[in-house]
Amino acid sequence: GWYSYRSSKAALNQVVRTASVELARHRVCCLALHPGTVDTDLTRAFARARAKYTVQDVDEAAEKHLAIIGSRTMAHTGRFFDWQEAEVPW
Numbered sequence: 001g002w003y004s005y006r007s008s009k010a011a012l013n014q015v016v017r018t019a020s021v022e023l024a025r026h027r028v029c030c031l032a033l034h035p036g037t038v039d040t041d042l043t044r045a046f047a048r049a050r051a052k053y054t055v056q057d058v059d060e061a062a063e064k065h066l067a068i069i070g071s072r073t074m075a076h077t078g079r080f081f082d083w084q085e086a087e088v089p090w
Contacts, residue, residue: 013080013090020078029077033065036083056083 020030037053
């Protein structure tokens with residue numbers, strides 16, 4: 001199941017990878033962020049699965065993402081980071 005969801009994520013990853021090459025020419029850092037589990041209507045629908053993860057408040061998650069973005073440099077372009085700032089291998 002979830003073919004369209006999973007394929008859209010794969011497409012997004014590829015866009016980040018290829019856009020980062022083009023944007024680097026203009027000194028723009030392009031990266032992907034994995035938000036983790038955020039308390040939203042979507043994740044609430046999967047209460048049993050949510051129990052396995054740290055669930056972040058929406059505002060907390062947004063602040064964390066802004067902090068991650070603010071701490072990245074051109075050395076990070078084209079890479080993928082999770083909500084704890086760890087790099088996620090493609």
